Structures are given as structure tokens and as C-alpha cells.
Amino acid sequence: MSISVMLMQLIKGLGVTAEIFFLTLIFSLPLGLLVSFGRMSKNALVRTISKIYISIMRGTPLMLQLIVVYFAPFYVFGLKIPNYRFPAIIIAFALNYAAYFAEIYRSGIESMPAGQYEAAKVLGYTKAQTFMRIILPQVIKRILPPVTNETITLVKDTSLAFVLAQAEMFTMAKQIAAKETSIMPLMAAGLFYYIFNLIVAFAMERLEKALNYYK
Amino acid sequence: MPDSKKILLQIDHIRKAFDGVEVLKDISLSVREGEVVSVIGPSGSGKSTLLRCATMLETMDGGSLSYLGEQAAFEEDGKCVYVPKKKLREIHKNFGLVFQNFNLFPHYSVMKNIIDAPVTVDHVPKKEARERAEKLLLQLGLSDKADAYPCQLSGGQQQRVSIARALALQPKILFFDEPTSALDPELTGEVLKVIKELAKEHMTMIIVTHEMQFAREVSDRIIFMEQGVIQAEGTPDEIFHSSNERVREFIGKFQS
């Protein structure tokens, strides 16, 4: 197999990797906010459920979660869902990352000084307006560094989708490496992950800078 | 102050305890339109708590509270009952509060800090809100700071912005909780000057302060609080020449 064919296949895999990455972020970032609300809820039951959820998601291997999400519908409920592989991967990733993001949101929200809520209350903002206009924008600035960390981890974690034989970049690299008995494809994949993360880090840095107009 | 003026704030027999410790014990107070009332007293006497109860940042344990004759809270079976939320929101529009540490919104520019509540909460057209804000900034000597962010301002400037933010909602009564105690002495003057100007325009104000000379100059009435009760109340002259031992001792501390 020529190098260009190998690269083409890896790049195709990279496309799937990027898809997993972006879809996971799109779903887990808002879901994480919801879970963090649950975690901080006044209702003890909601709070406990959220806590258990976060604890399980963070306390068990993501690889195991991928397998469970993929196989549970059939083995537990006898359901056969066509074309379920990719959705299963996104569901598992989103559920897992939402737990991490929830804790990050919570730490950010809890770090906000009470004076911001009080000022908003006296000015007549509703609770929803206070959160959306006053609290959340400041929380986003505060949590950007830990979110960057998680995002970089996510780029690498996408490779776990190989357990479900999803044709993302790592799976492709492994297959080609086995067929060609060469370590080259794996090295190339490593380089691609690295470049991907350079771009992610650069984008997050830009975002941080953009929010640096206030302290 | 002539009694013919409308009563804007009426507080009757309010009580408030934290963890079983009574911080406010049966406080009553009424404030008429145009009146400037200063609240003085030692640390921990309950001055902030009184302001926080009046501005509904704290829920009272007992007593009643009304603005312009509209009841916000009343006592029933020994408990304090607040009127429904919708009603409270209306009553909220009557007052503003200036905090010791400003509590400006750091992610908003000075202009946005001032116009956001009128636009979002009161649905004032943006153009009108801006005009109102520009007038306030001019009045408070901040015209060149409209586009600055709070972190770029001195403490005195931040406090003046927070006063402008409160005034932008056109409250009938404005509370201040030690508006200058987070400021360096040289910045205190500029904020006190602004408050004095507001007093001249007959803005109704209740000011918790440790600035005795300022309280004496600006107030129509001074209230001396200690251990959760109003120990003495009167005109500045009455308070500064009080026969009450505690009042004399307290004021004496500031004049040495």
C-alpha cells in the first residue's frame, strides 16, 4: 500500500474522529449544565440522582460505557436498532463527558460571589435573567481552563471508539498497521491527533484571550 | 420634614434572627418623601441586616414592610408573610440599593451596566435608556467612562457607576450600605459629594455610614442602632448633642 493511500484512509478516519469530537461537545456541554443544575438542586432526590450519575460516569471506564451503551438495548431489552453503532458512540461519549462538564460548571457557578446575585435581584432581574445575563457569561470565562483540559482529553479519547470497531482514525491505523506489518500508520495517526490538539489548544487560547477584556 | 409628605417606606416591628440569635429586635421606621436618613451604630448592631430586610435580600421573621402604602410583607400568627411574587416585583421597582463593594457586573461596560436593567427588566427602549444613562454619567462626572469596564476604574468611579446603575431604574428611594467604606480616604470624598448632590435634589435616601461628619451634614434624621434596636433617633443636632450615654460614647469615638 502506498503512503498516499494509507494517508487517504487515515484522513477518512480522521473525519469520523472529528465527527465524534464535535458531536460529543455539542451534546455534552448543554447536558453537563443540566446535570450541574441537578447536582445543585434544592430537591434532595434530584441532587442524589445527579450525584450518583456523575459518580458512575467518572468512576467506570469509558470503554466499558461504550460497550454497555452499544449492547444493552439488545441484551437487556431484546431491541435490534439498525445503524446503532455510531449513535451509541455519541450517546456514550456525551453521557460520559456531561458528567465531567457538570462538575466543572458546578465549581464555576459556586465560585461566583453572592454579591452578583444580590445586585441582580435588587435591580429586578428574574432568576432566569440573572443566570443567563449575569452569571453564565462570567462562569464560562472562569471554567475555560478546565474545559480546555477536558476537550484535549476528548480528542484522544475518541480513539476508544475502536472497541466498537467504528472506522475512526485509530481503528483505521491499527488495521493498516496489522495488514502492512508496519508501525508507520500508527505513528502517522499519532501525529494527526497531536495536530488536532494543537488546533484545539490554539482555538481555546483565542477564546480565553477574547474574554480577557474584563477581570 | 413636613408630615404632609407621603410616606415612602414603612417598617413596623420587624424581627430577624440568624441561627437563633436575634439581630433585629422589633425595629420600626418610616421614611417620608425627600427625607435623608442616616443609620449609624457599632459593628454588628444590625444596620446591614436592616437594609437587607428592607430591600428583601433577607426574609424577615416578623413584622411588616410596605412601600408607598403597598404592603410587601405583613405579620400573621406571629409569622412574616410576603405578598405573591408578582406583587413583590412591582414593589421592587420602588427602591434601589448601593452596596459597599459595588457589585458591578464585570463583563459589562459602564454603559451596559447602567442600561441593562432598564432595558431587560423595565423594557425601556434602548435609545431612551442610553439617553438616561448619558445624563446620569454626566451628572456623576463619568462621561468619558461609558465604554470602560469596571476593572479599569478606581473604586470611587466604580461606586459612582453603581449609583448611576441604581438611579437608572428611577427608584423612589435609594439605600446605601456603607458606600465609602471599601474606598481609600481620598476617593471617599467624590462619592460623598455625589450623595450630597442627590440629597439637594431631594432624593429619598437611607444611608448606613461610619462617616459621622457626612451624616451630620446630609441627614434630616439620624438613627443610632445598637444590638438590634434603635437606641436613639433624631435630627443631627439632637443626635450629636444627645443625652444618651451610648450615643455620646459612640460619636465621641469618631471625633477623637
Ligand SMILES: Nc1ncnc2c1ncn2[C@@H]1O[C@H](COP(=O)(O)OP(=O)(O)OP(=O)(O)O)[C@@H](O)[C@H]1O
Ligand atoms: N447571613 C448571616 N448569617 C449569620 N449571621 C449573620 C448573617 N448576617 C449577619 N449576621 C450577624 O448579624 C449581626 C448583625 O450584622 P450586620 O451585618 O447587620 O451588622 P452591621 O451593623 O451592618 O455591622 P457592620 O458595621 O460591621 O457592617 C452580626 O452579629 C452578624 O454576625
Ligand SMILES: [Mg+2]
Ligand atoms: Mg454592615
